[in-house]
Amino acid sequence: MGFSAAVAGASGYAGGELLRLLLAHPEIEIGAVTAGSNAGTPLGQHQPHLTPLADRLLGETTTDTLAGHDVVFLALPHGQSAAVAASLPEDVLVIDCGADFRLTEAADWQRWYTGDHAGTWPYGLPELPGQRDLLRPARRIAVPGCYPTVSTLALLPAVAADLVDARDVVVVAASGTSGAGRSAKPHLLGSEVMGAMSAYSVGGTHRHTPEIEQNLRLVSGSPVTVSFTPTLAPMPRGILATCTVRVRDGVDTAAVREAYARAWADEPFLHLLPEGAWPSTAATLGSNAVHAQVAVDDRAGRLVAVAALDNLTKGTAGGAVQCMNLALGIAETTGLGTVGLAP
Numbered sequence: 001m002g003f004s005a006a007v008a009g010a011s012g013y014a015g016g017e018l019l020r021l022l023l024a025h026p027e028i029e030i031g032a033v034t035a036g037s038n039a040g041t042p043l044g045q046h047q048p049h050l051t052p053l054a055d056r057l058l059g060e061t062t063t064d065t066l067a068g069h070d071v072v073f074l075a076l077p078h079g080q081s082a083a084v085a086a087s088l089p090e091d092v093l094v095i096d097c098g099a100d101f102r103l104t105e106a107a108d109w110q111r112w113y114t115g116d117h118a119g120t121w122p123y124g125l126p127e128l129p130g131q132r133d134l135l136r137p138a139r140r141i142a143v144p145g146c147y148p149t150v151s152t153l154a155l156l157p158a159v160a161a162d163l164v165d166a167r168d169v170v171v172v173a174a175s176g177t178s179g180a181g182r183s184a185k186p187h188l189l190g191s192e193v194m195g196a197m198s199a200y201s202v203g204g205t206h207r208h209t210p211e212i213e214q215n216l217r218l219v220s221g222s223p224v225t226v227s228f229t230p231t232l233a234p235m236p237r238g239i240l241a242t243c244t245v246r247v248r249d250g251v252d253t254a255a256v257r258e259a260y261a262r263a264w265a266d267e268p269f270l271h272l273l274p275e276g277a278w279p280s281t282a283a284t285l286g287s288n289a290v291h292a293q294v295a296v297d298d299r300a301g302r303l304v305a306v307a308a309l310d311n312l313t314k315g316t317a318g319g320a321v322q323c324m325n326l327a328l329g330i331a332e333t334t335g336l337g338t339v340g341l342a343p
């Protein structure tokens with residue numbers, strides 16, 4: 001065991017997935033586990049699948065509890081991370097699963113969130129060009145939102161190779177309910193969700209829109225406009241994103257597939273499926289993998305890129321552990337699987 005790690009928000013979904021992954025990580029010893037209103041109760045009461053940690057008591061999320069670790073993961077609601085991070089020494093690796101430090105523009109923060117913009121940390125999507133060089137020396141990392149991870153990765157090779165016009169991107173993504181966190185909300189009741197799909201934050205109102213645009217802008221030679229519509233699917237975890245964008249003249253499926261195969265040849269977690277096979281969330285569950293497929297719809301003149309991932313693994317905790325590995329100087333794939341759970 002080389003490094004100690006604390007997890008704040010350990011009673012929640014993202015915190016639970018972090019602990020599941022860290023339990024299997026050969027270089028990590030799990031230290032403090034903390035919560036909010038559930039502080040003082042045993043972790044096993046909230047995360048019964050984490051049997052080796054069942055008797056651990058959840059601590060208060062304070063500087064005293066979190067201090068003294070090499071790594072601190074924050075899996076807290078938006079707006080809670082800045083104060084905690086500021087109280088920790090600069091040489092401690094702090095990895096925030098929330099949104100507070102993802103956006104580069106304060107104006108974007110003010111438009112899409114409430115309160116003051118806390119700042120910008122290196123963005124925890126290693127697959128962005130040049131990003132690994134920024135993450136290796138970083139001691140503060142902002143993990144992307146789950147929809148931005150899957151949508152950005154689904155579109156990145158096509159936008160980077162200038163095969164598409166990024167002014168006309170449409171993303172419709174279906175998420176499992178764990179994406180909404182664990183606190184009780186009427187629209188997440190079993191009777192509302194089971195056997196039903198529904199759209200929400202329609203009409204360009206979801207706060208992940210500027211994050212997806214920010215990511216694609218990094219590689220696009222032209223302006224980027226994304227119309228993003230999330231939907232809620234009757235499953236506990238997983239996201240399937242269907243992304244379409246106008247293709248440049250003469251671009252066909254073969255050219256797009258070649259660009260994705262080239263871009264992802266050395267990516268350990270990004271898989272372009274064999275031609276004709278389309279992603280399913282189930283095949284990615286519990287793994288850090290992203291499965292994708294692309295085709296050009298010649299009649300409509302649009303690229304269709306479909307990608308699936310597990311929102312709690314590559315979409316949050318797995319992405320966070322991947323970034324931790326880079327920042328600790330250990331192999332990026334340590335403790336992370338690419339094999340999903342099926343059926």
Ligand SMILES: NC(=O)C1=CN([C@@H]2O[C@H](COP(=O)(O)OP(=O)(O)OC[C@H]3O[C@@H](n4cnc5c(N)ncnc54)[C@H](OP(=O)(O)O)[C@@H]3O)[C@@H](O)[C@H]2O)C=CC1
Nearest residue numbers: 009011012013014035036037038075076097098179181182
């Ligand atoms: N779920 C997902 O798929 C994704 C989540 N994220 C982000 O990860 C973070 C955690 O999300 P998620 O796990 O889903 O949320 P949950 O609601 O499931 O968990 C929230 C956690 O934060 C704790 N908490 C709440 N308020 C406070 C407080 N004031 N002080 C200390 N601890 C507090 C809760 O403790 P208690 O049980 O005591 O209330 C709980 O442990 C969020 O920022 C979310 O946006 C990012 C990408 C995807």
Ligand SMILES: CC(=O)N[C@@H](CCC(=O)OP(=O)(O)O)C(=O)O
Nearest residue numbers: 098099145146147175176179180
């Ligand atoms: C199904 C569902 O409700 N999903 C969440 C996305 C969660 C996520 O990625 O997290 P951040 O809040 O960290 O950005 C939502 O749409 O708000």
